Amino acid sequence: MSSRNIPADKINLRLILVSGKTKEFLFSPSDSAGDIAQTVFDNWPEDWAAEAVPKAEVLRLIYQGRFLHCNVTLGALVLPLGKTTVMHLVPRDNLPEPNSQDQRQKSKSGSRRCCAATCCIL
Structure with a gap:
């Protein structure tokens, strides 16, 4: 879709509303x-005006069907x-909530993801 050259040390994110x-x-x-949410909010594209949000904090990224928490880096992905x-x-x-139905189904199937960004409150 895009023909621009992407620097070798950068990640080009194509964001879809x-x-x-x-x-x-x-x-x-x-x-x-x-x-990323803050950068996009600060540089909101003109042709996205109809979808404008009041603050960056309400913007959420979804990658491979999962919401990303605000502290997850692109490198960690x-x-x-x-x-x-x-x-x-x-x-x-x-x-x-992490204990949603999706989480229960995952534990029933026995599949485990190797992700160090899991929080557990005891």
Whole structure:
């Protein structure tokens, strides 16, 4: 879709809104989902005016069907450098609870994800 050259040390994110509109932004592996939301909010594309949000904090990224918490970095997702990765960008105040039905189904099937970003409150 895009013919621009992507620097070898950057990740090109193609963000898709619910409306289907897309825009591409360049980020570093050290950028977090929260940084990305703030950058997109600060540089809101003119053709996205109808989907404008009141503050960056309501913007959430979805990658491979999962909401990303604001402190997850692109590097932690092991995204390829110099390439384009597609994510969805949605306005949402809260993330789903980790103990939702999706989590229960995962534990029933016995599948485990190797992710160090899991929090457990005892």
